[in-house]
Amino acid sequence: MRSHLKGLVLAGLTSSTALFATGAMAVEIEYWQYYFDARVDAMETLIENFEAANPDITVTMTHFPYADYRTKVAAAIPAGEGPDVVQLFYGWLNDYVEAELIQPLPADSFPAARIDAEFFPMVQAMKDGDAYWALPTAVRSLALFYNERLFEEAGIESPPETLVELLDAAEKLTKRDGAGNITQVGITAGMTAQDHHWWREGLVRQYGGEPYLDDYKTVNYNTESGLAALDFYTNLFMNENPVSAIGFMDEPQAAFKAGRAGMHIDGSFRIGSLDGTRGLKWGVTELPSGLDGARSNYSSYWVNAITTKAEGEKYDAAVKFMEYITSDEAMQIWLDTVGELPAKPSVGMTEANANDDVFGPFIRGLAYAHTTKFANESGQRQLMVEMVERIQLEGMDLAESLAIAAEAEQKLLDEYYSD
Amino acid sequence: MYRNLTIRQKQIVWAWAFLAIPVLFYTVIRFYPTGNAILISFQNWNLLGSRTWAGLENYEKLWNDPVFWKVFQNTFVYLLLGTPISLVLSFIIAYHLDKLRFMHGFLRMLYFLPFMTSAVAMAWVWRWFYQDVPIGLFNNILAGFGIPQIKFLQSTTNALPAVLAPAVWAGLGFQVIIFMAGLRAIPTSYYEAAKIDGVGWWTVLTQITIPLLRPTIVFIVVFSSIGFLRIFDHVFNMTTNNPGGPLNATKPLVLMIYDTAFNGFDMGYAAAQTVVLFTILLIVSLIQLRLLRST
Numbered sequence: 286m287r288s289h290l291k292g293l294v295l296a297g298l299t300s301s302t303a304l305f306a307t308g309a310m311a312v313e314i315e316y317w318q319y320y321f322d323a324r325v326d327a328m329e330t331l332i333e334n335f336e337a338a339n340p341d342i343t344v345t346m347t348h349f350p351y352a353d354y355r356t357k358v359a360a361a362i363p364a365g366e367g368p369d370v371v372q373l374f375y376g377w378l379n380d381y382v383e384a385e386l387i388q389p390l391p392a393d394s395f396p397a398a399r400i401d402a403e404f405f406p407m408v409q410a411m412k413d414g415d416a417y418w419a420l421p422t423a424v425r426s427l428a429l430f431y432n433e434r435l436f437e438e439a440g441i442e443s444p445p446e447t448l449v450e451l452l453d454a455a456e457k458l459t460k461r462d463g464a465g466n467i468t469q470v471g472i473t474a475g476m477t478a479q480d481h482h483w484w485r486e487g488l489v490r491q492y493g494g495e496p497y498l499d500d501y502k503t504v505n506y507n508t509e510s511g512l513a514a515l516d517f518y519t520n521l522f523m524n525e526n527p528v529s530a531i532g533f534m535d536e537p538q539a540a541f542k543a544g545r546a547g548m549h550i551d552g553s554f555r556i557g558s559l560d561g562t563r564g565l566k567w568g569v570t571e572l573p574s575g576l577d578g579a580r581s582n583y584s585s586y587w588v589n590a591i592t593t594k595a596e597g598e599k600y601d602a603a604v605k606f607m608e609y610i611t612s613d614e615a616m617q618i619w620l621d622t623v624g625e626l627p628a629k630p631s632v633g634m635t636e637a638n639a640n641d642d643v644f645g646p647f648i649r650g651l652a653y654a655h656t657t658k659f660a661n662e663s664g665q666r667q668l669m670v671e672m673v674e675r676i677q678l679e680g681m682d683l684a685e686s687l688a689i690a691a692e693a694e695q696k697l698l699d700e701y702y703s704d
Numbered sequence: 705m706y707r708n709l710t711i712r713q714k715q716i717v718w719a720w721a722f723l724a725i726p727v728l729f730y731t732v733i734r735f736y737p738t739g740n741a742i743l744i745s746f747q748n749w750n751l752l753g754s755r756t757w758a759g760l761e762n763y764e765k766l767w768n769d770p771v772f773w774k775v776f777q778n779t780f781v782y783l784l785l786g787t788p789i790s791l792v793l794s795f796i797i798a799y800h801l802d803k804l805r806f807m808h809g810f811l812r813m814l815y816f817l818p819f820m821t822s823a824v825a826m827a828w829v830w831r832w833f834y835q836d837v838p839i840g841l842f843n844n845i846l847a848g849f850g851i852p853q854i855k856f857l858q859s860t861t862n863a864l865p866a867v868l869a870p871a872v873w874a875g876l877g878f879q880v881i882i883f884m885a886g887l888r889a890i891p892t893s894y895y896e897a898a899k900i901d902g903v904g905w906w907t908v909l910t911q912i913t914i915p916l917l918r919p920t921i922v923f924i925v926v927f928s929s930i931g932f933l934r935i936f937d938h939v940f941n942m943t944t945n946n947p948g949g950p951l952n953a954t955k956p957l958v959l960m961i962y963d964t965a966f967n968g969f970d971m972g973y974a975a976a977q978t979v980v981l982f983t984i985l986l987i988v989s990l991i992q993l994r995l996l997r998s999t
Contacts, residue, residue, distance in 0.1 A: 352966070355751055355752070355969070356751060358752075359751050359752045380750055380752050380753070380969070381752065383752075383753055384750075384752035384753035384754075385753075386752060462837065462847065464847060464850065464852070466836065466837045466847060466853060467836075467837075468837060468838045475945070477945035477946050478945070530836070531858065532835075532836070532857070532858045533836065534835065534838070534839050535831065535832065535835055535839070536945060545838065661967065661968050661969075663963075663967040663968075664967065664968055667946075670946050670949065671949075671951055674860075674949065674950045674951045675951065678858070678859065678860050678950055678951065679860070679951070
């Protein structure tokens with residue numbers, strides 16, 4: 286209602302200025318994002334609504350394949366071409382700020398105090414001092430997917446709520462052939478998928494640790510808690526009766542999709558690809574809680590920011606556009622079209638959304654989610670992958686492998702932040 | 705002015721007029737980027753900001769990077785395993801195929817088919833062949849006989865040969881065709897003379913066939929060496945989730961460059977690696993060219 290009123294007021298204002306300023310040109314701003322079907326559809330709807338409320342502003346959307354995105358943005362903005370509002374991965378923010386490609390959001394329209402209060406807490410990773418550099422329309426988190434048919438078959442009544450229950454359920458769900466080879470895993474495993482997030486921000490915290498210190502500049506998981514978390518994780522596939530296997534059916538999500546895995550931890554973006562899989566009846570629940578009931582989750586997101594190219598009336602138009610795409614209405618549209626979660630509790634925690642069978646567990650997870658500030662996500666993931674490989678393939682001691690990973694990650698972070 | 709030129713000079717002008725297009729093309733497409741890559745290797749650049757001078761920092765980092773030395777070693781293992789194996793295999797196949805008349809064309813086509821197949825599609829099919837039960841072809845066969853599972857891709861020792869096998873197989877068809885052309889080019893009179901002298905097949909093979917195939921062999925060695933030194937698509941597609949893994953056991957230099965440049969956005973470091981690869985390729989090619997000349 287409020288945004289509707291605002292739209293009316295804006296429309297009134299613009300029509301009156303149009304009356305006085307004869308021949309005034311409509312402002313045209315450009316929006317860039319990477320190409321993904323549903324995201325483009327959602328943005329088209331948002332632009333349509335925005336233009337209806339602001340007849341003097343036209344928004345043109347350009348999208349690129351993910352692989353070309355960074356190069357195009359980097360080449361265009363310094364040349365005075367390209368987007369006024371740009372979408373970028375939260376982990377790239379530092380690079381964009383340092384390259385002076387984006388400018389902070391104006392404090393009068395986006396006061397930090399209000400955003401702190403209105404958005405889910407992990408969005409604060411985008412704050413620098415008193416100003417926000419960028420804001421998301423939607424966020425993603427992790428949850429536990431489970432196969433309902435396999436649960437029924439194994440006689441498990443309800444999805445696991447704690448890590449202990451998780452192990453118990455996984456044991457019941459695991460199947461082996463005559464030679465002892467696993468033919469169905471209780472839970473999928475693999476740091477290459479989402480497990481490295483689950484380990485970092487989930488397990489390490491649930492075992493009482495704090496994976497990083499100093500705003501994610503110092504590695505802090507080479508501790509008792511880190512070791513306990515690693516022990517829990519490697520036990521899934523390395524004890525005498527493993528309930529999982531790394532690389533089982535090539536990829537964790539493939540095993541789950543094929544109905545050969547009882548449980549699978551993955552992000553909200555997996556919903557779309559699981560929906561409508563023939564023969565698969567799946568449910569989803571919050572990540573299991575730790576020993577003392579502690580819950581923790583990981584959240585990531587793409588943000589929108591105003592580029593340094595936007596000046597004068599284009600800047601004003603860009604601010605208005607930013608206001609709209611971070612509004613409650615936009616978030617609901619994004620959830621309905623893309624399936625990504627609203628970035629504000631006011632939209633996410635509505636009765637309908639928070640209790641939704643599918644989105645609910647993810648949205649409830651946002652309340653206790655952490656966002657890792659990556660310097661190089663794939664590089665940092667690789668270190669987690671290798672940490673497990675050293676233990677599994679080379680028989681290295683858990684503590685030693687953990688120490689090597691921590692040291693290597695610290696080196697990577699130091700190099701990144703020293704530039 | 706053109707009128708006053710001699711015919712010889714006019715010929716030169718025309719020659720250059722036509723040559724200008726490829727020369728310009730090569731300057732823009734090859735020489736400029738090559739020079740630029742060498743320049744970037746002495747700088748720090750994350751694709752977004754400005755380039756800053758780094759001196760020899762990137763090369764120092766490379767020298768002290770254990771991953772680089774592992775990758776360097778892998779690249780040569782690909783070369784030193786791949787080239788001889790594919791050379792011997794393709795020669796044996798071509799040698800026998802050449803003697804065969806029955807279904808000759810059909811068999812030749814079968815050998816050539818993998819060469820025409822997309823490397824990406826092939827790598828994925830092989831990747832699935834290599835899985836454990838319940839989906840892997842090889843391990844399912846083993847399990848059928850009660851033999852324990854073999855870890856193909858999930859092993860630091862088996863992964864590299866497992867990735868190399870389809871790459872060798874894919875290149876085989878081309879090499880077989882080249883070898884057969886080489887075999888056909890040997891004058892039959894040598895063989896007739898050998899027959900009259902009553903020489904055995906082994907002597908014929910080692911004294912006539914192989915020496916006369918030398919240009920063909922050198923060509924194939926040069927060609928496949930460059931191919932194995934630049935191996936990328938097979939490795940990347942068979943290990944996408946953990947590129948070059950496990951524990952960098954299969955990572956070739958090209959994959960490290962790709963990863964540094966487009967996942968780490970460390971263009972300077974990636975360029976330094978590229979310069980090293982360029983130097984290796986140059987040296988290997990020069991050595992092989994020298995061998996070719998001595999014939």
